[in-house]
Amino acid sequence: DTAVSQTPKYLVTQMGNDKSIKCEQNLGHDTMYWYKQDSKKFLKIMFSYNNKELIINETVPNRFSPKSPDKAHLNLHINSLELGDSAVYFCASSHTLQADNEQFFGPGTRLTVL
C-alpha cells in the first residue's frame, strides 16, 4: 500500500561505479520528482517529469540521468559516482504540476560513495 516507494533504501558503492535508484508511485499521479538532501539537510530539486516528459532539470551533472518508462516510474541512473554524490535521494509525486498540489515523498535512498 506504499504510495511512493524507492529501491534500494541503502546503497554503498565505490567511486567511479554506475548505479541506479528506482522509484514507483501507485497514486495515479502525472508528475514525479527527484530531490537530493545533503549532509546539511537542505532539500534540492534535481528533476521533475510530467506525463513522462522532463519539465525541470536543475543544474545537475550530466552523470545523472533520469528515465521515466511510464507515468508511475521515475528512475535515476548515476554514472561515474563521486564522493560528493553521497546524500539521501528522495523521489516524490504529485497529481499534476499545479502549484497547490501536495507532493508525496518516498522514504529515501541513502547513497554512500566510498
Place this chain on the structure above:
Amino acid sequence: DAKTTQPNSMESNEEEPVHLPCNHSTISGTDYIHWYRQLPSQGPEYVIHGLTSNVNNRMASLAIAEDRKSSTLILHRATLRDAAVYYCIPGGDSNYQLIWGAGTKLIIKP
C-alpha cells in the same frame, strides 16, 4: 524565488499548542505558502498550504498575514510524534518548484 526566514529550532511541551512562524517578505502575489515536515529518517510529509485565507485541516492550522509576508503554522496540541523539522515553502506557481530552506526543528518535551 521567495526567501524564507524561520527559527532554527523551537521547543514546546507535549499537549500544548505550538506556533511556528515564517517570514516570506518577497513572496509573489500568486505563490502559495506550503508547509511540510520531515520526521527523523523519513521523507518529507505535507502538512498544509494556503494562498490568502487561513486554512485548517486535521493536522494543523495555517494563519496567513494580511500582507502575506508572514505565516504561522499552528499545531493545536503537540504530541511527541510531532517532533520534526518543519519547512515553510512559498512558491510553486511561477516555476512549478518548491524551494526548500533550512526549516525549524521542533522539539517536544514530555
